[in-house]
Amino acid sequence: MHEGSRVDLLPRLGAFARLLHDAGLEAGPRRLTDATRALGCIDLKQELDFRNALRSVFVSRKEDIPTFEAAFDIFWAPPDPRSAAGVLPGRSRALPLSPERAKAWANALGLNASQMNREQDATEFPASSSGYSAEELLRHKDFEDMTWTETEQVRRLLEQAPWRVAEKRTRRLRPSRTGRIDLRRSARHAIRSSGELMTLFRRKPRVRRRPLVLICDVSGSMERYSRLLMIFAHAIARREDLEAFVFSTRLTRITRLLRQRDLDRALDSVSKRVHDFSGGTRIGDALADFNRHWARRVLGHGAVVVIISDGWDRGDPSHLVAELIHLHRSAHRLIWLNPLLGSEGYEPLTRGMAAALPHCDDFLAAHNVAALEDLGRLLASLDSRKSR
Amino acid sequence: MSAPPTIEDVERRLRERKYIGDRALATSIFLALKLQKPLFIEGEAGVGKTEAAKVMAEVLGARLIRLQCYEGIDLAHAVYEWNYPRQLLHIRLMGEGEDRRAAEREIFSSEFLLRRPLLDAIDNDDATPPVLLIDEIDRSDEEFEAFLLELLSDFQISIPEIGTIKARQVPFVVITSNRTREVHDALKRRCLYHWIDYPDLDKEVEIVRARAPEAADGLAREVAALVQGLRGMDLYKVPGVAETLDWARSLAALGATRIDPNLVSATMGAALKYQEDLERVREQVPALVEKAQRA
Numbered sequence: 001m002h003e004g005s006r007v008d009l010l011p012r013l014g015a016f017a018r019l020l021h022d023a024g025l026e027a028g029p030r031r032l033t034d035a036t037r038a039l040g041c042i043d044l045k046q047e048l049d050f051r052n053a054l055r056s057v058f059v060s061r062k063e064d065i066p067t068f069e070a071a072f073d074i075f076w077a078p079p080d081p082r083s084a085a086g087v088l089p090g091r092s093r094a095l096p097l098s099p100e101r102a103k104a105w106a107n108a109l110g111l112n113a114s115q116m117n118r119e120q121d122a123t124e125f126p127a128s129s130s131g132y133s134a135e136e137l138l139r140h141k142d143f144e145d146m147t148w149t150e151t152e153q154v155r156r157l158l159e160q161a162p163w164r165v166a167e168k169r170t171r172r173l174r175p176s177r178t179g180r181i182d183l184r185r186s187a188r189h190a191i192r193s194s195g196e197l198m199t200l201f202r203r204k205p206r207v208r209r210r211p212l213v214l215i216c217d218v219s220g221s222m223e224r225y226s227r228l229l230m231i232f233a234h235a236i237a238r239r240e241d242l243e244a245f246v247f248s249t250r251l252t253r254i255t256r257l258l259r260q261r262d263l264d265r266a267l268d269s270v271s272k273r274v275h276d277f278s279g280g281t282r283i284g285d286a287l288a289d290f291n292r293h294w295a296r297r298v299l300g301h302g303a304v305v306v307i308i309s310d311g312w313d314r315g316d317p318s319h320l321v322a323e324l325i326h327l328h329r330s331a332h333r334l335i336w337l338n339p340l341l342g343s344e345g346y347e348p349l350t351r352g353m354a355a356a357l358p359h360c361d362d363f364l365a366a367h368n369v370a371a372l373e374d375l376g377r378l379l380a381s382l383d384s385r386k387s388r
Numbered sequence: 389m390s391a392p393p394t395i396e397d398v399e400r401r402l403r404e405r406k407y408i409g410d411r412a413l414a415t416s417i418f419l420a421l422k423l424q425k426p427l428f429i430e431g432e433a434g435v436g437k438t439e440a441a442k443v444m445a446e447v448l449g450a451r452l453i454r455l456q457c458y459e460g461i462d463l464a465h466a467v468y469e470w471n472y473p474r475q476l477l478h479i480r481l482m483g484e485g486e487d488r489r490a491a492e493r494e495i496f497s498s499e500f501l502l503r504r505p506l507l508d509a510i511d512n513d514d515a516t517p518p519v520l521l522i523d524e525i526d527r528s529d530e531e532f533e534a535f536l537l538e539l540l541s542d543f544q545i546s547i548p549e550i551g552t553i554k555a556r557q558v559p560f561v562v563i564t565s566n567r568t569r570e571v572h573d574a575l576k577r578r579c580l581y582h583w584i585d586y587p588d589l590d591k592e593v594e595i596v597r598a599r600a601p602e603a604a605d606g607l608a609r610e611v612a613a614l615v616q617g618l619r620g621m622d623l624y625k626v627p628g629v630a631e632t633l634d635w636a637r638s639l640a641a642l643g644a645t646r647i648d649p650n651l652v653s654a655t656m657g658a659a660l661k662y663q664e665d666l667e668r669v670r671e672q673v674p675a676l677v678e679k680a681q682r683a
Contacts, residue, residue, distance in 0.1 A: 030577060034423060038580075041422040042395065042415070049395055052415040060576035062430060062567070062583045171460030172529060184464060187472030191495065194488075195480035292624060296568050301459075326624065326664070 009039065016075050019105060020058055023067050023095045031057055050076075070095050074109065096273075142342060142367045144224045154228060155263065157369055158235040165241075166382035167207040168302045168332075179204025210302050210332060211241040212379070215290060217309030218274065219248035219281035225339045225366070226277065227267070229308055232372055234258050234266050243298040246270070247286035248279040253294065283313045283352055284320035291326050304379065305331040308366055310340045311353025320352055324359040333382055336360040337375065342367030391421050391448065398447075406598040407436070407443040408591060416582040417444060426540055426561035428576055431584035433566050434628020438523055440584075441562035445519040448560065451512075454521045455505040457528040463535065467545060469502045496549035510545050510555045517557040526565040530572065537575050587629065589616050589683060595629055596636050603636040604645040611636045613683035614647065615659060617676050618669065627659040634658040647681070649674045 013035055017027040038053045051072055059068050074095065097105065105111075146154065175182065185201035214233055218226045233244045237258040244254050252274045260266040271277060287307075299305070305327065313320055328334045336356065340346050342365040357363060362378060365371040392398045399414040417440075420427040429437045445452035455466055475495040482491055503511070509520040522536070539545065543555035563579060565571055587595060592612040596603060603611065615632045627635075635658040644651055653673050660666050669676070 026573060026577065028577075034425070034580075037423050038419045041419060048411060049415050052412040053419055055412070056416040056419060056580040056582055059583075060428070060573065060579075060581045061570075065583060170529070171458075172462065172531065173460070183472060184469070187476055188470070191475055191479055191492070194482075195476045197476075288622065292622070296566075298569070300568050322664075 009044070010036065013039070015108075016054075016071070017058070019071050019075055019095075020068065022097055022101045022105070023071055025058060025064050025067060025071075026060065027058055067095065074105075074111070140368050140370050143228045143339065144367065146228070151228060151231070154369055155231045155235070158232055158372065159238075164376075165209045165212050165304060165379045168210050169205040170208050170301075172206045173203040174206045176202055176204040178202060208301075209241065210304050210382070211243065211298070211300075212236065213298055213303050213305045213331070214242060214244045215251075215286070215305065215307045216244065216246045217248065217281060217283065217307075218246045218277050219312070220278045221281065221310055221312045222308075222339070223278050225308075229366070230267055230270060231263065234263050243294075243303075245286075245290065245294070246274055247281075247283070247289075248276040249282055249285070250276060251286045251289040251294075280314050281309070281312055282315045283309060283311070283356075284315040284317075284323055287320065287323035287327055291323055291330075295327065295330050299330045302332040304333045304335065304382065306335045306337060306375070307360075308337040308339075310338055311350045311356060313350070313352030315352075317351045317355040321355050321359065324356055328359050328361075333361045334359070335362040335364065335375070335378070337364050337366035337371075339365070339367040341365035342371060392418065394418070401447045402440075402443055405443045405446050407439060408587070408595045408598055409436075409440065410587075410591070413440065413582055413584065416580050420580050421560060423580070424558045426563055426579040428563045428565070428571075428579035428581050429584060430565045430567055430581070432586070432626065432628055434630035435584045435586060436629055437564040437584060438521065441519060441521040441523075441564070444560065444562065445521075448516055448519065450516040450560065451514055451518040452521060453505050453509045453518050453559070454523060456523050457525050457532070459527055459529060461528050461532050465504060466532070466535075467504050467506045468547060469504065470496070471500045471502050475500050498550065501547075501550075506539060507545055507553070509559045509561075510539075510543060511553045514557075518559045520559040520561045522561065522563045524566060525563050525571055526568045533572050533575055537572075537578065540575070540578050586619060586626075589613060592616065592629065592632060596632060600633050600636040600640065603640040607639060607645055607647065608636055609683070610647045610677075610680050611639065613680035614652065614676060616683070617679055618659065621669065621672075623660070623665045623668065624662045625660070625665060631659040647677055649677050652677055 014032065017032045017035070020027040035054055035057045038057050039050070042049045042053050044050055054072065055065070055068055059065055095102070143154075173180075173182075175185070179202045182201040182203040185203075186197060186199065189199055189201065190197045214236070216226075216229050216233065218229075222229075230246075233242070233254075236242050237244060237255070238261070242255065242258070244258055245251055246254055254270050254273065257269040257273060258266050260269065324334075338353065341363070364375055364378070366375070392401055395411070395414050395418045398418045399409070399411065402409050402414065402417075416427055419425075429440060431437050441454075442452055478495050478500075479491060501507075505520070509518055512518060525533070525536070540561065543558055544552050546552045561579075586592075589612060592615065593609050596608040596612050597605070600608070612632055615627050615635070619626050635655060638655050638658045639647065639651060642651065642655070653670060656666065656669060656673075660669060
């Protein structure tokens with residue numbers, strides 16, 4: 001596989017770094033240099049060491065390990081082009097490449113495109129055409145009834161909205177006129193006046209906005225709202241410390257995807273990554289997954305959790321309740337947004353919703369801009385202490 | 389002791405000190421030493437991240453300097469602090485006519501400096517470069533990360549009153565994280581990365597035998613198998629290797645040489661730390677024990 005001298009290896013290593021880059025890993029010049037140096041220290045005939053060395057240089061996140069392994073297999077141990085995709089059983093060779101890049105790489109490496117990545121049929125967001133209404137009407141119009149143009153206007157409204165999450169005190173101190181005495185500064189000042197403590201400086205805890213965690217239902221029953229809620233998430237992600245997840249049958253983290261400035265590109269990468277847009281709903285399972293794998297990572301620093309879902313759950317309500325209780329305990333505040341709450345005469349009678357209700361701090365609508373603005377006001381006014 | 393010349397040496401020397409790692413970890417350590425880059429180790433709680441750094445200090449015959457991170461950690465706790473009470477006393481005890489400039493120079497000298505772990509790691513006369521363990525960096529905040537980024541790129545620290553102190557020898561830096569939050573990419577980019585996974589059954593048995601030798605062989609295997617079974621369950625907090633060791637030691641302390649459902653129920657608090665998890669497991673203890681004894 002990597003026979004030949006170290007000199008021959010360099011251009012190939014450069015190409016490998018480009019493949020990793022195309023697959024979404026950070027593989028800049030610094031890492032390439034490190035990789036070159038690393039390979040200079042090991043015995044290249046040891047395939048395992050070769051793989052381990054490149055992994056420790058090019059990977060910085062656990063999530064990237066499968067992508068690295070797939071890229072390594074494809075690049076350094078290419079499958080037989082005549083065989084079907086996936087030569088090593090049990091190991092996914094799927095690389096998150098765009099179709100064009102997958103094709104280009106398949107050509108360069110002499111493979112079938114199908115061996116490069118799994119084509120994913122990206123689900124299109126629902127959209128219709130034409131229509132116009134004034135801003136205020138738009139604010140109160142149900143997302144469900146909106147046209148494409150209106151959606152665009154809503155997007156502008158949401159992007160302008162001043163999203164601010166309430167603050168919490170941190171343990172980091174900053175100079176202030178009130179608060180505890182800052183011995184360091186006071187003493188420092190005193191030294192200038194021959195050791196006389198003339199002025200007492202003080203400091204107090206810095207405040208910082210609370211992190212916001214959004215867990216958004218994109219299952220079939222929520223389809224009509226999905227696009228707008230994603231726009232909403234993107235609008236907040238641009239200025240807040242936001243962690244975002246979507247679920248239908250399983251949970252997917254989309255935080256990094258939403259950070260892209262351009263909305264359309266962000267939404268595009270979300271729909272590519274999320275395989276079960278408009279699938280069935282298993283809220284309990286999604287929250288269980290969140291509680292086990294993400295809660296400890298993203299619920300530090302007094303986070304506010306917002307769940308957006310209509311509460312249609314195919315799973316067992318007691319399962320949902322157990323997970324919700326756990327989540328409620330680890331979050332500073334748990335807010336449930338339900339688009340259906342905006343419909344006239346709606347009562348939270350779905351089994352899931354009725355079971356969930358007692359375990360949320362707030363239950364709000366989410367069917368139009370005005371409702372989302374209500375959420376904005378609630379977030380800004382949260383107490384600095386837990387309300388229970 | 390000098391740096392290990394090959395990956396095999398790293399593996400062997402870790403093993404000699406009862407740290408059972410895998411080839412990939414040995415490779416990362418070997419490269420971090422060779423390339424003089426920090427090693428960033430991530431993994432779930434209790435898989436032996438901190439232990440790896442401690443053992444490396446022994447392997448290298450170096451001093452271990454440990455900085456435990458926490459929310460709000462600042463330069464005064466991590467790098468240096470002036471000893472203000474001493475400075476004040478000193479300046480007040482000085483005569484009236486003495487030169488103020490000279491006095492200020494005097495009290496801002498290293499004699500009045502309280503050296504914290506990071507300064508110690510940069511500025512020392514150790515025969516072997518020390519091992520600097522920056523533990524649980526995910527507990528600190530962005531401000532501290534930004535400072536570390538600077539420190540790890542030039543290995544120097546500026547103290548306004550004294551000047552810039554540059555490391556005469558680069559310490560071996562190990563940074564650990566439990567991933568309670570995402571550490572900034574810029575910092576990770578400066579490091580080699582290694583993810584420590586839970587060990588498989590054979591390796592976990594080996595770890596228990598090495599680190600909890602008081603547990604009989606049969607007990608070691610059964611406890612390891614039991615924990616492996618628990619890891620397959622739907623739990624809020626899956627037990628780590630540290631919990632396996634605690635459990636094996638607890639059972640050995642009770643004089644057990646095999647496990648049975650009663651013993652397991654009585655001692656499983658060593659491995660499970662959530663009430664919900666304990667409840668969930670309690671019903672299945674007999675089945676789990678049976679499965680573990682067959683493994």
